[in-house]
Amino acid sequence: MTKLTYQPTTLENWVSRFYRKNGLLYPDDLYISDISCKLGIYLTMDQPFTYSFEEDDLKLINVSYDLPTHKQREAFFHELCHIFRHTGNQVMMPEAFRELQERDAKHFTIYAAIPFHMLTQYKLKDDQIHWTLAEDFNVPAEIARERVEKIYRNATKKQKMYA
Template sequence: MSYEFGRFKSITIDKRLPSKVQREHFYHELCHILRHAGRQIMMPAAFRELQEWDARNFTRYAALPLHMINKFDYTEPDIVEVLSEQFKVTPELCSERLYRISEKVKHLAMTPL
């Protein structure tokens, strides 16, 4: 959960969660502090959903920056587990990030020059 009051900004993470999940929650809440304004409780549902989508997307990029994961061999059979351990995030997040990278590569390969 993130909280703002004037210039004071705070992120609270549940310490009972596994450390990899805590890390993902941190990136998610950091996005809300850096990129979003207003109180979600008072927002229309569609705008709240947009902010949540943005925070999930931000989490993938912040937790697994492309310039850092490019140093790994994507063809390695256990690449998801390797990235999960190296970046201290869940294998699910690593899988999502790798999937999105592969989709972008496919799209770029099909785009004529």
């Protein structure tokens, strides 16, 4: 049986380095309030919709208060990507550029919600692992499923390259 080899992406490595540097080592450490505080981002939950805002030194993420907790975490990581990696007002930008930012935010969300360095304790070959990850990381099951699928897809591509 061939062992899967997986090389984390640059973005995955960046997220893991940031988390480890800030003492975020286990799924139970990933409180959105702590992460936002460490980054100097003002976190609110007082609007019925989710958005991020940045102007000068003010960085703000509002997460909709009426979402279930696992969806709030997904929304937070999505907006965190916009703060970290994007610039400009999406309302004013061309649709193709906005779509590019949204795809990037989706990838970031998966990596930030379930960071690579926290996966070493899990048996990813288990067919039901996404349910365990969803519960442990308090994220929607589809996020966990996609995380595992990305690992297998990228590991398989690498194996084919060297076969």
